[in-house]
Amino acid sequence: MKTLFFLRLCLVLAVTLFICGSWGFLVHKTCTQLAVYELPADMQPFFYKHLQYLTDSAIRPDLRRSRDTTEATKHFIDIEKYNTDAAAIPDTWADAVAKYQKDTLLKYGYVPYYVIMMKDRLVNAMKSDNEDSIMFYAIDMAHYIEDANVPLHTTMNYDGQLTGQRGIHALWESVTPEIEITGYNLYNSHTATYLTNPQQAIWKAVRKANGLLPAVFATEKEVSKHFPDTVKYKVVLKYGKTFKYYTDTFAAVYGNALKPTINGQLINSANLVADFWYTSWVDAGKPNLTRLLHSRFSRENARDLEKQVNSFKNNTLIKDSLLNATKGNFRE
């Protein structure tokens, strides 16, 4: 009986993730790992010691969606429901509640505001020297920041369902990066930077992602002109249901036409995660994180970290088998 219940639960989880995912598992894990390499020396050992846990848990907020009905709207914001101009939407939660009412925000998405709520919790966890809480909020906040950088998380036409482009969500954030990632540049010279106005910073990312939407949709239309439906789509039977997917052939041409948008947003996500982790640490009074570790940061750890940072700088993390997300079969 228990086994049957577990199997049913797995099925519900799998279908939920499949239908309403966010940056695919691959990109969430990658962004979170890259952010660790951008941290200052005082923070890096703590995050490095938890690297496997960080990447394993990077999709945890998505898994929560199947059992918590309040979870989904923390991952996106339907900009058009608030204003046709993203710039006119207030940066702060208080101003947004005053303008739109809390119920409306909880219904149509509030990812940028939720990132700030997570940041406040991370600051408190850091102030209270609680290793487990620090990791919990650091991971969750990273996930929501990464989602805020996905163009299709900023629109009510989130899966192209209003423009005859259903499936574009997974095409953009999962299928295309899965095909392209070995050719991506995963290094950029950004180092974690203090955010004097975190609300403004996360909104800047949301507005940038939202501004990419016309190209996300138009490129799909343009590429489609050269593809008959039989080559453009494949029908997949999954979890007892049929889904229409864009083919890898289409995704490869689509990604090439969009270049370097997805790679760029992946990097922007990683950079902003590093900035938010760093800002939280500074706001918490720069606690000694290394002292909190249950297991010591050894010389061997220091050597391994240095090796990874070098691979990061040379953009050889995948080639050197050091990117956790691409170890094993990473196609969803």
Ligand SMILES: [Zn+2]
């Ligand atoms: Zn998500």
